[in-house]
Amino acid sequence: MVICGDASSIYIPDLGRFRQSGGRLRGLRLLHTHLSDDGLTQEDLTDLLFLRLDSVAVLTVGGEGRPRRMQHAHILPPNPDGETWDVSELKPWDRVEADFTAQAEALEEELARVEAGREVTGQERALLVHVGPEPKGRQESSLDELADLSGTAGLAVTGRVSQRIAKVNPKTILGKGKLAELEVEALRGGASVIIFDRELTPAQLRNLADVTERKVLDRSQLILDIFAQHATTKAGKLQVELAQLQYTLPRLVGQNKAFSRLAGGIGGRGPGETKLEIDRRRVRDRITRVRKDLKELRKRRGLRRQRRAKSGVPVVALVGYTNAGKSTLLNTLTSSEVLAEDKLFATLDPTTRRIRFPREREVILTDTVGFIRELPKELREAFLATLEELEEADLLVHVADASHPELEERVEAVENILADMDLATVPRVLALNKWDLLGDEDKALVKNALGWGIPIFAKRRDTLEELVEEILFRLEEPPPDEMTVIS
CATH class of the missing domain: 3.40.50.11060 (GTPase HflX, N-terminal domain)
Structure with missing residues (x-):
């Protein structure tokens, strides 16, 4: 196949996924002319890299239109010197003796060997x-x-x-x-x-x-x-789908404005209706249906919360930055087996357990999805149903990873999200998880920075006595008129 361009550009047709494995080149060589005696430019080399070309070459042309000199280049496989490409000398065109086919085949062979030598994990x-x-x-x-x-x-x-x-x-x-x-x-x-x-x-x-x-x-x-990988309940899956649809819609609409001109014929949208238009309408219809389903689920959750409120059993909700140890704390307190992994967003669906504390005091303990900075706006709306559990909470236990180098910033991020949800006045206790991992100097720094917090190690029940006593104390005392951020 030979593709010819004009004086300004060359149009390379879409070749799809042709020859797109990690160890293969594009199967195309680019040869173009310079109406001067200059060799390959930085832009030529950049195109070589981005297009994954077999090679790029320039032929300089004299005043009479005759070829004068030639220079060519090809990319290099990963190497200790960190070189990206190999560029030949600019020499008279009739003295170039490169075998471009053999060069491309040898390069592909080396790239394939590097690819095969990488650890095979099955991961992208x-x-x-x-x-x-x-x-x-x-x-x-x-x-x-x-x-x-x-x-x-x-x-x-x-x-x-x-x-x-x-x-x-x-x-x-x-x-x-x-x-x-x-x-x-x-x-x-x-x-x-x-x-x-x-x-x-x-x-x-x-x-x-x-x-x-x-x-x-x-x-x-x-x-x-x-979120799509980890959602398990119907509500969680619907919330994720809604967020994905809301994220996709503006990107779908903006994919190619030229498509909108394909709607042909008088009377509008018959055979000329594009797949893009069909996709837009389907996404909007699906968003409407998912929102309706979520509204029904919120009603059911609301009824369950009302029944819990009538029973007089207080609700304690665990909140905090993602991967701070909330699910681990719930498991230790309630002897449950809620999924608790050393991963971000291991918990997406709210988990509720009834627990009997000392002095025959029953409490409903709820684990919620972890917070994160710069949470996408689509997710904030989609997870409103999950976070509705917090609105009925009598007390929030803010679990923070005391060993994290950005502890203060993460505590502040959680507090800001709670404020955005109009939950800043709900009483809360700060639990400083992974306290055992800190040295004496770091413990002093954390206490000075945050002012107050209860040290715990969520995996060990014997470190939770002070936290349990504080929870019981807060549930028994009348709520203060004003709440400080962490007290």
Whole structure:
């Protein structure tokens, strides 16, 4: 197959997933002319990388239109020197003796060997990217959380890239040079997925997809995928579906405005109706149905809460940042076997247990979905039904991971979300989990920073006596007029 371009560009047709395995090149060689004596440009080399071409070559042309000199390049497999491509000398065109077919075959063979030598885990590999004005330390911390999310989703993280810039590129987040670095990092690590630590607009997703053939995800898509994997009850699955549909709809609408011009003929939407239009309508209809189903589930939950309120049994809800140890605490207090893993969002559906505390006091204990910073707005609405359990709580137990380096920021993030939900005045107790992991100096720093909190180790019942006494005390005393943040 030979594809010819004009003086300004070459149009490469869509070849689908043809030759897209990790160890294969695109099966295309690019040869173009320069109406000067200049060799390959940085843009030529970037195209070589992004398009995964077998090779790229330039032929310089003299004033009479005759060929003069030639230069060619090809990408290199991962190597200790970190070189990305091999560029030949610019020499007279009739002295070039390269065997481009043999070169491409040898390169594919080496790429396949590198791919086969990687640890086989059955997981897709991902490259993480953070771009923004935040300090370097904050960026690394945010990437740590993104790596945890990726692991929970079943991805193997092969590398991370961060860049501190005052203003993000509105089209592609990064400039073309930095995007080329991303492609190099993805190539070296064998990453098939690039995950951005922010929410991308529909236009940014589309533009990035035009630049790279790797799958591009944002933080919101990753969290939605985790929720989809872990939801077990009907309510949880409906909430996840609603969030996914709300996230997808604007991106579906914006995929290609040219499609809207395909509706043909007088009278409108007969044979000319596009699949895009059909998808839009189906998504909207499904959103309406899911919202109706969730409304019915909320009514049933409301009736159950009313029955609990009439019984006079107080409700204590466990809240906190994701993976802080809420489910582990519930299991230890109630001798239950609720799923408790060292993963973000291991718990998505609310779990309620009735427990008899000392002095013959019965309490209903509820475990809720963990909070996270920058929770996608679609998820806030979708999980309203889950978090409705908090509205009926007589007391909140805020479980925090005392050993986490960003303890203060995570406590503040949870408090801000509770305030957004108009729950700032509900009495609460701060439980500092994993206290045993701290040294004496760190314990003093935590107490000074937070002012007050009850040390616990959620896996050990003998460390929970002070917390249980505080819960009973708070349930028996009349609520104060004003609540401090953690007391």
